Amino acid sequence: MLRKAGHRLYGRPSAYELVQRLPFGLYLKYLGDPDGFCNEFNALQMVRQYTSVPVPQPLDLVIMPTESDDPFYSHDAYLLTSRVPGIPLSRCHDLLSDKDGAEFVAQMQDYLTQVRAIPKTVSPEYAICDTLGGACRDPRIHEANPVGPFVDEAAFSQVLRNPDEPSRRGHKVVFTHADLNSRNILVDRVIRPDGSRGWTVTGIVDWENSGYYPEYWDYTKALFEGFRYTQRWRDFMHDIFKPFGDLSKEFEIEKRSWEEGDYV
Structure with a gap:
């Protein structure tokens, strides 16, 4: 019922988005990978527990046998969350002044510092895994098919291109969003204490x-x-990650990997 009401009030999403705005300040993600939705539900709970990062509140997760004839899908998943205000940065980053941009960078540095400090309390036998301690899923690795979990970074690097490069070794393992693009960061206009307009x-x-x-x-x-x-956007990301160390060698090996194929 709510999904139909969302169609009438807000229109249907594109065939690739699979996210429907609903009445009452809600959003529904649907027909996704059940394991991915379970991971997202848990990730949102963790981020809300350990940080002040503004993220949707996970409200419900439903997994049921699929009605699809696709032999690769046995179940469908539906993730219900609250709505967070704002618009995607991808739609407005050119409107930010230099001062706005500097404030955006500082705010993201604070949020990522908090996220990277979220403790790992699952699967102590594995270093690299999803938030539930299971397999990793990323569109840039094996077309988002599950890989791992991995006992260490060296094992993880074996599923990447150029796995034996020195820049594929010796890193701390931290809680990671893993899809930090300008569509997934929402911003909105604010009035600063001095009365000037800005973005947050x-x-x-x-x-x-x-x-x-x-x-x-x-x-x-x-x-x-x-x-x-x-x-x-590229300049924003370079500036945001500066406090986390010199990652230029990691970036160069990733660039080379992208040039060698569609996926890392």
Whole structure:
């Protein structure tokens, strides 16, 4: 019923989005990968528990036998969350002044510092895994088919291109969003204390791929196939990740990997 009401009130999403706005400040993600939705539900709970990062509240998760004839799908999943305000940064980043941009960078640095400090309390035998301790799923690895979990970074790197490069070793493993692009960061206009207008981050969404990854993963993923993004977005990401160390070698090996194929 709510989904039909959402169609009438807000229109249908595109065939590729599979996210429907609903009445009463709700959103429904549907027909997704059940394991991915379970991971996102758990990730949202963890981010809300351990940080002040604005994310949707996970409200319900339903998994049921599929009605599809596709032999690769046995169950459908539906994830119900609250709505966070704002619009995707991808639609407005050119409107941000230099001052707005500097404030955006500082805010994202604070939020990512909090996210990276979320403790790992699952699957101590594995270093790299999703938030539930299971397999990783990422569109840039094996077309998002599950891989792992992995006992260490060296094992994880074996599913990537150029696995034996020195820059594929020796990193801390941290909680990672794993799909940090300008569509998944929401911003909105605010009035500053001095009365001037500015912008603020109001939400970070789409945590389906999140998990525990090497510390460079969010940085290089945010710049994945950089030709798709504006120079300003790339500059934002370079500035946001500066406090987390020099990741230039990791970025260079990732760029080489992208040039060698569609997926890392």
